[in-house]
Amino acid sequence: MAGVRTAWRIVDDGDFFCAGCGGDRCYRLLTGRRRLTVLGLPVLPRGAAEPVVECVSCRGHFPPDALGQPTTTRLAGLLRDAVYAIALAMLGAGGGEEAAARRAAVAVIRDAGYPECTEDGLLTLRAAMGRRRLPPLDHEVRAAVGALTPHLAAPGREALLLLGARVALADGPCTDAERQTLSTIAEALSLPVAATERLLGSR
Structure with missing residues (x-):
């Protein structure tokens, strides 16, 4: 009935080494805002979510310091x-x-x-x-x-x-x-x- 959902926004993209895939992949750097939802509808803001790096291939999420690893x-x-x-x-x-x-x-x-x-x-x-x-x-x-x-x-x-x-x-x-x-x-x-x-x- 109720939960917290994050709305992500793309702020950057490029290539990185994906630990999940084990190779070079494209990434999207995401920032987000958490919202309390009721019946799937956003009701109250719950603050900012920590930025994440999303692999375009496996959709895995990684901390931003993953971009420090060379391809x-x-x-x-x-x-x-x-x-x-x-x-x-x-x-x-x-x-x-x-x-x-x-x-x-x-x-x-x-x-x-x-x-x-x-x-x-x-x-x-x-x-x-x-x-x-x-x-x-x-x-x-x-x-x-x-x-x-x-x-x-x-x-x-x-x-x-x-x-x-x-x-x-x-x-x-x-x-x-x-x-x-x-x-x-x-x-x-x-x-x-x-x-x-x-x-x-x-x-």
Whole structure:
């Protein structure tokens, strides 16, 4: 006979990662007003309802902070950017003169989703960054890796550090400069010192 009904209003829309569907979906951000109803008719206002994110596919409702979770498409882009920055930083630390290191850098970048990457392209970019005097670690690694780190579990963060080590080791044992670069990458990945030493101790 009597109850409370919420009248929803759409205030925004877009794409998000739906935990109910397990993938990228369209969403609608809803705000609402609750009303006491009698026989299905609204009688008295009962105040504002908390905003919700509604999945257009499954119609599930989620708190607004669900929009803070990157879509799988966005996450893939963050990963590509992080791997690119790490490989470029490792080349810079090693001088980029050894062909083996360049080939390793190209391989990890291609595996991350940049199939068009070439040695010449990497060398051109590194040279351009040098002319502009941009420190790649601060402006590239810390920004790119920092954007991805909150969304990775520990094994994923460790795997990224090992990709950097793979480039460093391609032309022989790590130099002091390469170890320092790997340490900076580990900091950007929020890896504990013990984990970093375990991963890099024998390299």
